[in-house]
Amino acid sequence: MSNDTLTKILELARWAPSGDNTQPWRFEVLDELKIRVHGFDTRNHILYDYDGHPSHIAHGALLETIRIAASGFGLISHWNISSGADDRKPCYDVSFIGSPSTAPDPLFNSIEKRMVQRRPMLTTPLTSQQRQALIDAVGADFEMQIFESGNERMQVAKLLWDSAKVRLTCPEAYPVHKEIIEWRARYSKDRIPEQAVGVDPATARLMEWVMQSWSRVSFFNRYLLGTIAPRIQLDFLPGLRCAAHLLIRPKSSPVCLEDWIRLGMSVQRMWLTATYHGLHLQPQMTPVIFRWYARSNRHFSVRPELFDQALALSNSFELIASAKQSDDFAFFARVGISQAPRSRSIRLDLENLIKSA
Numbered sequence: 226m227s228n229d230t231l232t233k234i235l236e237l238a239r240w241a242p243s244g245d246n247t248q249p250w251r252f253e254v255l256d257e258l259k260i261r262v263h264g265f266d267t268r269n270h271i272l273y274d275y276d277g278h279p280s281h282i283a284h285g286a287l288l289e290t291i292r293i294a295a296s297g298f299g300l301i302s303h304w305n306i307s308s309g310a311d312d313r314k315p316c317y318d319v320s321f322i323g324s325p326s327t328a329p330d331p332l333f334n335s336i337e338k339r340m341v342q343r344r345p346m347l348t349t350p351l352t353s354q355q356r357q358a359l360i361d362a363v364g365a366d367f368e369m370q371i372f373e374s375g376n377e378r379m380q381v382a383k384l385l386w387d388s389a390k391v392r393l394t395c396p397e398a399y400p401v402h403k404e405i406i407e408w409r410a411r412y413s414k415d416r417i418p419e420q421a422v423g424v425d426p427a428t429a430r431l432m433e434w435v436m437q438s439w440s441r442v443s444f445f446n447r448y449l450l451g452t453i454a455p456r457i458q459l460d461f462l463p464g465l466r467c468a469a470h471l472l473i474r475p476k477s478s479p480v481c482l483e484d485w486i487r488l489g490m491s492v493q494r495m496w497l498t499a500t501y502h503g504l505h506l507q508p509q510m511t512p513v514i515f516r517w518y519a520r521s522n523r524h525f526s527v528r529p530e531l532f533d534q535a536l537a538l539s540n541s542f543e544l545i546a547s548a549k550q551s552d553d554f555a556f557f558a559r560v561g562i563s564q565a566p567r568s569r570s571i572r573l574d575l576e577n578l579i580k581s582a
């Protein structure tokens with residue numbers, strides 16, 4: 226394989242999604258047929274990176290993107306975890322084998338088109354072809370539960386509304402929100418640009434001002450109903466205005482790093498399949514993440530009432546999904562038809578993602 230082909234594969238791989246666009250990976254070229262992916266996670270400073278699992282899901286999405294990208298150049302790729310047990314800094318070795326008879330994966334052209342849509346979408350129902358394609362895309366190890374009716378979407382919208390209250394009043398989440406938004410931007414290489422957040426320009430200006438300090442945020446939340454406008458725009462309305470909500474449930478509990486990687490591969494196939502079928506998607510992971518905290522009895526905030534709210538959220542989520550407390554929820558998203566967002570996260574340049582040996 227030429228250097229040029231490897232560069233093209235890595236250029237495409239960069240477009241894999243990661244929570245808050247953190248891109249928790251760096252590439253090392255070992256030889257012309259082998260690369261090492263140096264993964265990392267952000268659990269030390271990002272509340273949502275529960276035990277690093279959202280980053281691990283992103284690693285899986287990246288490895289699946291590499292596989293699909295390689296297929297476009299007549300290559301098969303294999304990966305294995307090459308590091309020890311430390312899942313804070315996992316390494317993955319990826320080898321490429323020439324296979325001229327390999328056809329490009331049908332999802333190849335969706336790699337660069339896929340992007341998150343955080344704004345309200347049309348409520349046009351999924352076609353049976355779209356629904357089946359999404360169900361098939363998650364693969365045999367996962368089940369997909371779909372919430373489609375007006376009543377189900379209303380229940381999920383209320384869940385998102387409650388989850389957003391925890392998110393916006395949690396002092397531990399504040400530094401994350403402050404850091405990850407690139408204000409007044411349409412594109413961002415390493416964060417989320419303001420215009421892709423999903424609020425109107427006036428709310429964005431207010432948020433920028435309020436989020437300068439936690440004391441401003443808590444004053445606003447307490448006395449001026451500060452969570453209302455963002456919760457309506459970012460959670461409740463998008464929760465109603467979509468075709469469906471999708472919940473991926475693993476058939477057996479993820480216990481090791483590889484299980485989370487396989488989940489990430491499944492998530493990326495599902496997201497690319499949505500793109501292929503003309504749909505947009507937004508992950509909405511906070512109810513899942515607060516449930517991870519609540520069900521493992523981990524008190525994530527100095528404000529004890531937030532843990533109680535996370536427990537209540539978990540109960541509601543389980544009611545909506547007809548699930549037991551011990552059932553695993555792994556990935557939650559909404560899908561629908563919409564115009565392509567005019568603002569999006571872009572990526573670090575490849576030269577900044579490649580590290581030398």
Ligand SMILES: Cc1cc2nc3c(=O)[nH]c(=O)nc-3n(C[C@H](O)[C@H](O)[C@H](O)COP(=O)(O)O)c2cc1C
Nearest residue numbers: 242243244245246279282340341508509510511570
């Ligand atoms: C594991 C994971 C969790 C995510 N959680 C959320 C979420 O809760 N809300 C959201 O709006 N986007 C979420 N995203 C989407 C990322 O923010 C998005 O993929 C990233 O900013 C890059 O943007 P792009 O997908 O448009 O390329 C998540 C993505 C991944 C991979």
